[in-house]
Amino acid sequence: MKKTRKYLSEYSVHICSSKWLMMPSDQIQSEGTMDEEAENVSKTCHIYLICRRPSTYFIKDTMKHDGETLEVDVGYKIDGKEEKFSYKGEFPLLDGAVTLAVSDYPHREITTYDQEGKKVRGLPASVISVNQGWESPLKQLEVLYIGQAFGNGTRSAHERLKSHSTLQKILADSYHKYPDSEISVLMVKFEPYQLLITMDGSSNVKNDNNVENNRFRSILENSLSEKQQIGIVEAALIRYFQPFYNDKFKIKFPSPKVKVLKKCYELDFSGLVVEINTQELMFLLYSKERGLRDHHICNVDISDEKSRAGFFYVNLGSGNMVKISDCIEPSSYRKS
Known part of the structure; x- marks a missing residue:
């Protein structure tokens, strides 16, 4: 069906991530404390992604320590085959520590001890693995689940996730099916939305200035609430990544029937x-449906009219309207 402009101007909601906090699943269950900055992100983050990557461990007999510098090999497995890399870095004995040792099997931490044998601090192998290059499988996070952690500052996402049923299911499945992997949670804060506008002065649209001005004024005067914005982010990212453990929004999004888009349709946005x-963060996100990238852009066409050339269409001349590539269409447009 040929697409045509309905208005001279088309509008899109634009929402970008800003701050993040990544936490291994075992730390979520612990009673440890976070620094002030990390705690603030945990309390104010909007979205969390449960992800999987190869699990790392120290190769015990390779550790050397001269009191200031640590040398050790770190291992991980891909499809059962062991890979390893060497690490060398400063690791002084602090806060009364006098000795250090690799933890018991599976050797996931190097721990320092005081004279009484009490633990002083630990260095997880997963922390060292962060320093690997972009090409390393350790830098690749597979997105398994996306959820909304609409923080109000009274209870952190960290606290809420401790009793999260889906996280517990993913952990159980991972231990059984992917014993060489570890589960981490990426908590993400998003900035307030911006308004994007496209204008096509070459189209043959007959609307007068009052129509265009009233649409623009309505959008400016009726802002989306924070809750509405985060609902849009959650739904769009689920539709984009198609995470294995999500059900809602994977197919029937976008659609005028989806509650989180009600305000967008009322204001006549045509894009997200x-x-x-x-x-x-120096990690790449991916899923079964999306390739490895450190910057994912999810474009969603929410036009509710099949003949309308909305925000994502460009005019190639002679009335030839073409949609940009990699744009998610309304569910009613897709072939069954």
Whole structure:
């Protein structure tokens, strides 16, 4: 069906990630404390992603320590085959520690002890693995589940996840099916949305200025709430990554029937753009449906009219409207 412009201007909601906190699943269950910055992200994050990557461990007999510098090999397995890399870095004995040792099997931590044999601090192998290059499988996080952690500052995402039933199921499945993998949770904070506008002065749209001005004024005066914005982010990312453990939003999104989009349809938005950037974190996200990237951009066409050329369409001349590539369409447009 030929697409045509309905208005001179089309609008899109644009939401980007900002701060993040990554936490191995075993730390979620622990009673440890976080620094002030990490605690703030945990309390104010909006979305969490449960992810899987290869599990790391120390190769016990390779450890050397001269009191200041630690040298050790770190191992991990891909399809049962062991891979390893060497680590060398400063690791002084602090806070009264006098000795250190690799923890018992599966050797996932190097622990320091004081004169009485009490634990002072630990260095997990998973922390060392963060320093690997982009090409390492240890830098690749498979997205298994996406959820909403709408923080209000009274209870952190860390606290809520301790009793999260889906996280417990993923952990149980992982131990059984993927014994060489570990589960981590990536908590992400998103910035308030911005308004994106496209205008096509070459189209033959006959709307007068009052129509265009009223649409624009309505969008500016009726802002989306924070809760509505995060509902959009959650739904868009689920539709984009298609995580194995999610059900809602994987197929019937976008659609005018989806509650989280009600305000967007009322204001006549025709597009959503949701970005999640893990470049600073130095990890790549992927799923069965999406390739490895440190910056994923989810473009969602929410036009509710099949003949309408919405936000993501460009005019190639002579009335030829073409949609940009890699754009998710409304469920009613897709072939059954």
